[in-house]
Amino acid sequence: MSLRCIFLLALALSASFLCGCISSDELASSKETDRGVSLVASTVPLGHFSKMVGGDRVQVDVLVPPGTNPHTFEPSPSKLVKVENADIYVKNGAGLEIWMDRIMRANEDMLVVDSSSGVDLIESTDAGDHDHDVNLGDHGVHEDILTADPHIWLSPQNAMIIVDNICDGLIEVDPENADIYRKNRDDYLDELAELDRDLNSTFSEMDRKEFIVLHPSWGYFARDYGLVQVAILEEEKEPGPRYLAEIVEVAREKNLTTIFVDKNFNPKSAEIIAEEIDGRVVPLDPLAEDYAANMRHVGQEIAESLKG
Ligand SMILES: [Zn+2]
Secondary structure, X not given: OOHHHXXXXXXXXXXXXXXXXXXXXXXXXXXXXXXXXXEEEOXXXXXXXXXXXXXXXXXXXXXXXXXXXXXXXXXXXXXXXXXXXXXXXXXXXXXXXXXHHHHHHHOOOOEEEEOOXXXXXXXXXXXXXXXXXXXXXXXXXXXXXXXXXXXXXXXHHHHHHHHHHHHHHHHHHOHHHHHHHHHHHHHHXXXXXXHHHHHHHHHHOOOOOEEEEOOOOOHHHHHHOOOEEEEOOEOOEOOOHHHHHHHHHHHHHHOOOEEEEOOOOOOHHHHHHHHHOOOEEEEOOOOOOOHHHHHHHHHHHHHHHHHO
């Protein structure tokens, strides 16, 4: 070995010694079990379900920030970086993520879990113009049915299916910890089953069934508890005057005095109707973090409106 070679070897050795911190990081990232699982979920409730199942094993990021309308959301570059580094992505499915192509393109290697898999979907009516008859829950008979109702998580029974799907996905990317995920899932499923039983007993005693909402988020909730959601908006579009007049008519006929609104939508048409029927406007949050507590609150508010 020439002197020059020995010098270069010494240089290489000292360089690798100086960079010791980098090589130990590389070592850590190669051990999948130490790093945990990186998960991105589309919405706050899906992120919450993922935390309930994943526990300490899973780092959860939510794509659509709180207070943002998921129907019209645009993923930011910083959110796309989170997606690039994810092991698993939990999407709502049922047509909610019209922006999903961009997410898939950002990371072709991650496992994508469709949370709606196995959920019995309600068809949503969206005729384009909203001067058609008020839908009193006769799902499936309108000829203008185009898509599924995407608000699947707002039914505790659906939430149980969603939680199961998330658990299956976590086991697929991190099979060594399957027992932890199954245990967390079962504990949370018990909580959701209790929530469902309580809501069932609340609404089984109610004679009145109709409730008026601004945005039709509560179709699955209504289906599960024998209620009828009367929606002012159908997804993003403002209603025409004939439709508004019809809702006022339904409200008067059924003696409904509460209009439920969602903070992500312009409350103007809800306020017009509330004024017309001398009623009140009450906010409900379909995207709250603490799912079970929020659903209990929603149940109380809707039950209260049916007692009036
Ligand atoms: Zn919605």
